[in-house]
Amino acid sequence: MSSIVNLSVQQREHGDLIDRVFAECGVDVRRCYQCGKCSAGCSVHICNGMDVSPNRVMRMIQLGMEEEVLNTKSIWACVLCSTCTARCPRDIDVPRVMDALRIMAKKRGITKGFYNASVFHDIFMNSIIRHGRVYEAGLLVSLKLKQSGTMFADLPIGIPAIINVAFRLPKLPPKMKNQDQIRKVVENCMRIEGEN
Ligand code: SF4
Numbered sequence: 001m002s003s004i005v006n007l008s009v010q011q012r013e014h015g016d017l018i019d020r021v022f023a024e025c026g027v028d029v030r031r032c033y034q035c036g037k038c039s040a041g042c043s044v045h046i047c048n049g050m051d052v053s054p055n056r057v058m059r060m061i062q063l064g065m066e067e068e069v070l071n072t073k074s075i076w077a078c079v080l081c082s083t084c085t086a087r088c089p090r091d092i093d094v095p096r097v098m099d100a101l102r103i104m105a106k107k108r109g110i111t112k113g114f115y116n117a118s119v120f121h122d123i124f125m126n127s128i129i130r131h132g133r134v135y136e137a138g139l140l141v142s143l144k145l146k147q148s149g150t151m152f153a154d155l156p157i158g159i160p161a162i163i164n165v166a167f168r169l170p171k172l173p174p175k176m177k178n179q180d181q182i183r184k185v186v187e188n189c190m191r192i193e194g195e196n
């Protein structure tokens with residue numbers, strides 16, 4: 001990120017960000033002293049999969065840079081592997097923080113950081129609600145349609161995957177016992193989280 005940030009304004013307008021992150025996930029980001037060990041061990045960051053390194057994400061929270069951090073690709077690119085947490089001398093659960101930031105971004109409809117991950121999240125949860133578990137073939141078709149407008153977008157490079165879908169994955173949505181109960185669990189969670 002190369003834009004200039006007025007830290008006084010950030011602190012005045014979003015100074016409570018660190019407390020809201022704590023309320024969402026129970027992790028106190030104040031404890032981070034920017035040693036950078038999390039970023040040095042993060043394979044996603046090392047492979048250039050993030051636009052902002054994990055330690056800088058922590059720093060942005062400390063500085064109240066709410067808009068900037070919720071718009072990063074990093075919060076969606078994190079694969080929640082916990083390598084960073086194992087390396088952190090301050091026992092900071094970085095993936096929990098990343099997840100909390102995703103929840104906050106999702107509640108505000110901010111998907112600019114990583115639109116595809118947000119779309120995947122919606123389709124995945126809809127599949128759970130409708131079928132009680134993930135229906136892989138349906139998920140794949142919905143994902144392609146939403147992301148590119150056609151399920152044939154990756155056809156030239158996706159032949160093996162298509163063969164897998166055609167011959168190995170279930171053709172029809174799964175039938176689960178107590179499917180209604182799973183839907184109620186999800187609906188209750190969403191109601192408690194204020195998403196309904
Ligand atoms: S390893 Fe822990 S203390 Fe060090 S920068 Fe990362 S989160 Fe902060």
Ligand code: SF4
Pocket residue numbers: 038041042043044045054077078079080081082083084085094095098
């Ligand atoms: S949990 Fe996320 S931030 Fe931490 S090492 Fe894994 S990918 Fe990187």
